[in-house]
Amino acid sequence: MSLPTFQQALAAGTCVLFDGSTPSALYDRGVFINRSFDEANLQSPDLVRGIHAEFLAAGAQVLTTNTWGANRLKLAAYGLEGKLADINRAGVALARAAAAQQGSAAWVAGCLGPLGVRIEPWGPTSFDEARAVFREQAELLAQAGVDLFVLESFEDLNEIHQALLAVKETADLPVVAMMSTDEEGRALYGTEPEWFIRKLDEWGADLVGTNGGNGPAPLLRLLERFRTATAKPIVLQPNPGLPRMVDGRLLYMASPEYLGEFARKALAAGARAVGGCSGTTPAHIRAMRGAFRQAQAFVQAAPTGAPTSQEQPQPEVPFAFRSRFSTKLAQGEFTHTVELVPPKGMEYDKLLAKTRQCRALGVDAINVPDGPRAMARMSALATALIIEQHVGLETILHYACRDRNLLGMQSDLLGAAGLGLRNLLAVTGDPPKLGPYPQATAVFDVDAIGLVNMLKRLNTGLDLGGAGIGAPTRFSIGVGANPVAPDLERERHRFRLKVEAGAQWAITQPVFDADSLFRFLDFAQSLGGGGIPILAGIWPLKSLRNAEFMANEVPGVVLPKSLLARMARRTTAEDQVKEGLDIAREIIEAIRPRIQGLQLSAPFGQVELVAPLLPRREA
Template identity: 45%
Template sequence: MSKGDSMTESFKDILRDENRIILFDGAMGTYLYQKGFFLNINFEQLNITNPDTIREVHEEYIKAGADVIKTNTFGANSFKLEKAGLLDQLADINRAGVKLARECAKKAQTFVAGSVGPIGKLVHPLGPITGTQARSIYEEQIEILIDAGVDIITLETFTDLRELQIAVETVKKISSDVPVIAHLSVTEDGTSILGATPDQLAELAYKLNIDAVGFNCSVGPHHMLKPIEHMKQYKDLVISVHPNAGVPRIIDDRSFYLTTPEYFTEYARRYLLNNVRIVGGCCGIHPEHIKQLKYIVKSVVLGIVAAEEKDQSEISVQGEHPGMEPVPASERSHFAKRLCRGDFVSSVEITPPKGCDPTKVIEAARYLKAHGVDAVNIPDGPRASARMGPQMLAIILEREVKMETIIHYCCRDRNVIGMQSDLLGVAAAGLRNILAITGDPPKLGHYPNATAVFDVDAIGLVRIINKLNHGLDLADNDISNTTKFFVGVGVNPVASNYELELARFFRKVESGADFAVTQPVFDPDRLNKFLDDIHDIDIPVLIGIWPLASYRNAEFLNSEIPEITIPDYILERMKKVTDKEAAKLEGVAIARETLFSLKSRIQGVQVSAPFGRADLAVKVLEGIITPDPEYHTE
């Protein structure tokens, strides 16, 4: 959700827009604890006794990028306040909580959610609180919150569906206009401690027409993924998720959550890929987590959604201006010619240097060409790092080595004006093969605060290139002649959200992709399934192969690189080899086994050169590729 929308759109309007992702803030209580307020005080009373601190917390979350901030009223019901000796301050505490949040939100055009937690004692028949008492307790607090001006009521950390139902019904009785979000608190098995299941939550959502439902608190990012994946089947429900930052550690008699923002945001990214529309944090999730989550929401999700929204209406080759007839794919490059006539093609990915000396890459390219490799594949700022640009490096390699290149072009760093300028320059320089990718968000690299552009994603980029191949720019202006790009796209057969990955792949093909390159494959069964699922698509697929260099390297890829999965049996094989050089050869052997087992079903291979070792990439390809005599001669 972009800032500024909240003053002109209602929260319900935004919920109805399936392309909108809403970012909530994080914890209040644990953040106050971190600021030095101990558990022997009532945190909600701070709305009156220390309003500056509460205001400071709200402002930090707003600065971090939250679209919605929650009032400091989670435990401000009559049952809990009476236990704290503060019953006579119930109205003042709740009104002050809304007032503080409202003052901060008004400056930033942010929504305010009235936070309401469980009563504190179970409701009959599980506990002593009768249904009538429960309704009275909730009505007293919620009426004050709504009257004071909250935009939303968020019901948090409920374990009993009956109590949650009473709270939802109370909100709807007081006001049918105020949206309500109902959260269940789950354990590691995906159910509440009282046995409430995600399916029962979905049933309640349909029964009461709840605006959004989901999960918060109790478990960390990892265990929260299970119920989210289960809820994906309820496609018409808006899902809200706010995990804890894992399990707290006791240090010097104080509790601290040690989950890093990077870990939290990686799982949040997976939530969003599983159709979560509202995301934020609970215990241990503080402004730094939300700040980094904002980048993920913008870069990984909103960038893609916005791109899809734009490219449907703006980036179309089939509109009123079809342009010129494109050059046949087989005539665009030698690599394209081989692939189109059915030859098994090969490329090796070599990472550009961090400095300005291309000597080692030139030497590696010469070695690869001498051993029959068709093309050098050059990444564009891999893992959001600053390296020599692939365009200039490709020009150098094609000039010095006379070897074709496949340049990656990512959407992260340029707007659509810059993209078109780059592509026209690349075409003028004679580069033909290009791999269109969305790109890693800056947070993954050395420059986490760098601005990510993402005017379009890979789908939109393919459409831009396709238009240029038809002699038109993005605005359908005639560019006098056609570019001759042979366009590839990436695809991940082991994506965490496989259905979305498959749908996006089909759209890439529809947009004009000429070939596809998979993410590194370590599990042949997963690639076979993917190939079965796309059997009707007439597009060459190159398998991505990554020779493992060591057990440590395998562990890193499996645990730290998003969307790469290495089967346990391969990890065990690498673990048994302790000698460094022997480990590299074992990695080559595994890569060759994978490639041989799949060669009959694919049209080519892209091998990553581990740590720049072109010789290891060639070992993977020995006996598999057939050099083209008309190309591999000086």
Template identity: 35%
Template sequence: MTTSKQDLREYLQDHLLVGDGAMATQLHRLGVPVGVSFEELCLSNPRLVHEVHDSYYQAGARLLETNTYSANRDSLSRYGMEHKVTRINRQAVSLAREAAQGDAYVAGSIGSILAGRVRKKVLDEYRDQYEEQAIALLHAGVDGLILETFLDLEELLLAIEVIRPLTPLPLITQLATLEVGRTRDGYSLTEAFAQLKTAGADIIGLNCRLGPAEILRSFETVQAPKDALLSAFPNAGRLGMTDGEYAYKSTAEYFGQSALRLREQGIRLIGGCCGTTPEHVKAMADALESLEPQARTNPDEVPGERPLVSVTSVRDQDRPSIVDKVKSGTTIIVEFDPPRDLDADSFLEGCCELHKAGADAITLADNSLATVRMSNMALGAMMKSRYGIDPLLHLACRDRNLIGQQSHLMGLHALGIDQILVITGDPSRFGDLPGASSVFDVTSFDLIRMVKQLNEGVSFSGRPLKQNAQFIVGAAFNPNVRQIDAAIARLEKKVEAGADYIMTQPVYDAESIKVVYEATKHIGIPVFIGIMPLTSSRNAEFLHNEVPGIKLSPEALERMKRVQGEDARREGIQIAKELLDTAVRYFQGIYLITPFNYYSMATELIQYVRQQSAQLKVPVQG
């Protein structure tokens, strides 16, 4: 199959075009180990890279992609090569051009910078990197650019926005989906394709992640824009373990058959992605030889632009959330830690006493201080089903990967537990199992955002769900820092991510309560100010000197030094009451933290808050 080397867009109007296959797969087959920069080989072993290009050309590929998928500053910095962006990209074009022998197109490959990771930066920060790589490729003389393997439509649109003004050359844009028919950030392919064309993409398609069958199904259910040029570069099936090694299953023969099916969908540029080899490409080229492209016929019916969901778990009107309650009066959340052993009865007894005393919700930590405790999910379900007590569960980023986090949240939804507090979580090495791994797939900002995505009826992977979740998501705030402005900026990002309310670390002087009020009164969501009674002088010194996020006032430390035993607890309660006198004037949300599961201390403070709130006659003073 040959080309006349006319403009790629013009050529595809009347011709099919076979693209190449996987660069990394072939380099690995030739002995390059995993864990090195494949792109840097353009400089250190150019002959090997040229050999791969040539093998695809000889197999029948007439569009060769440069070996630059990850040749951006962010990816190269992992190897200390961020200063080689321009050199690598320019050399990569030279190598592909040499192998193209004058009658194959050379497309400059630009991959997603997120590359499958969860978004942890503002996407605008990638603008300079896309521009830097695109300029290097364009100056080296490519026939067009291929923007590939973008899981998020929003990142791909940003890349087009940056690159389109730089060149009139063809832009091939390819999304990668984790689920058939929808991007990771929740867009249907119909909507995504339309936005890509409007943004300036010349050729629109899919690559990576899915094999031929699922790529085909994706095109069968999408309404492609009128007269759009389409591309498809599927993986060689799903990655799996074969004879003790990871491998892709799809054979070359199967790929040849699949190319014919993709042609029937009106796709004109067909190649391969992960796991594909020159053998796969040859099978496609042979199958498509001498065939003309087919016109695209969109399906009569396609899924809706947004997930079709049925909301069946709306919170009962007679069971308002803490966010609803705090709008009309003082609302009290009480933290009561799950047990460190297998006895749940004492814990549940304490929950009942706190509930009777007037706690609006009881919050359960998620293995606080990285110390193993009974599952807060199991205990929350028991509290709710047996006693009608509203649980509020902490959700740490530390212990579960993204698979576990979504599974856990789906379980909470099934149990009707919808109030959660997202926290980072203390590192495992400081807990009672220091050899355990800390996962931290995402930050607290990311997890808040992703929980809100479940509320929209979209899974973490972008798959539409049959129901909306109904989570009310809280975020933690530590006011006990030297630079309160920096802490507030971090808090504002959590609010921007979708937090519905805030719970603070405990404060131990009245002035700090006022500072927190002034610093947070602009954020627009309820703030629950943290108060934790002290139990002894040693407890006070430990909290002040060893526990992150807690800082006691000199007065509190001195007062606790003067007393011991039961008198120390009474003094701790008295200090807490004095703090609450100030807190109820400035905050309608009170967060009481029960020390050492001494729930009698918390019940006394709940009753005190109720009394003081009822007696409070003056409005909050700013």
């Protein structure tokens, strides 16, 4: 497998997963801190190569050489300055060998760390002397064939400046520059994060950020500050929290799942690369790779373009004739849908009773979520079929990419079409970590964009391989949208891709801020043809506790503090319900002229909570 250059990957917007800490892995395997970890390249090459292989197998795309302390000054403390060249060259060769042995492609990053001495104006080492030491090591790494340089764990901005100058003088290769900070995000001597990120950008680093610290949470807080100071791609490489001494060994206590969740949040908030610092093991990197499988767009996994076989696409069923729901949208009618989650077990009488309530209230369709928050419930497909067969009310089947591979998806979709289900909302799906089964494995062969491509293809009578399936499916294809996504540019980019892939309508996350929705609608309606119909999600808050849960625990939802304060001022349960309905009514009144429908979520399945938000039916 061939890779583009690292610079090409950055230019293409690729998100990258770095490896974890080789020195920490060496320590865990008996190489103690009174020895040079870098010397292990010569003394224990199989051990070092094996650690690289473990990180690669866990999903790392960049293998960092075991040379962080392999500069002349640090090696001299162990009497190893005479082995400077051998240690650095072996560091590159071992990373390359691990990649070749695994049969995988990975970039090899030449790692340089601080010199271990103070430089001017705070110490006796001059800028020129520091730069010469860095240049000596950088030349050895470049000659050995690294793909990029990583400057890691620098605290002094002056020192990393000299390292940057040295590697830039040595080779025309990308440079990753990372500072280490205190709990407040400041580097040595109180240097503010906005300042040092701006300077790293100005001095020519290609990827800028921070590593180490006191765990993932502080780095996430720094990310937004970094983004105000630079347009360069940002990298975050935390350690798994503060270490503890256990039986004489330093152990990092944060779980792999915790770092996996960090990676998901970092990518969603705009980071372009993540990895691990001291204490980060292959298990941590494997969990972080799982976040990549959710966050990255696997659009190419769903075939697009011309069919690969001789079969020709058939004309699609016109949108207005695919379902009663799509007919209303095509005719410009305002629609109302209600979300009801599938039952936890196999008894569905209560669900049907709620559905009948919705039909009596004039609801146009029932939204059936697919494993929301990674909870195991009755199949959404089966639930939708039961509702349509027993109540006669159309459903909108949410279909998540999390749990099925491409073949399983196609089988499900053909089955849904054969059973008469027409309205389908393509969603990527919450990762298993969010639910009660974090050990479950996510698939994510494609994301929502790829799924729309697949549905579009089936609607032309072709399967994934380009073979005919007989009569084309007639899915009415919807997608999700989040007007308050942490990385709004990324959300807009993905929404554009969804529309270009064939999405015909969209449902937003619950809206609590009308202005944010309007800004997103301005963008969505600027797309070709004036955009697609958009239904706004509405969640009537039932209580202050419910509001706090929505604000803090539900991905993709932003609830303004002013609304939390309004709920907090109501002291009784009855008043809190009333306040929640008042908030929902105000939002609906403000946004109704700009949207084509509402998706009302019934908290805890209580349809009576959304009934006051539906238009009264004439007797």
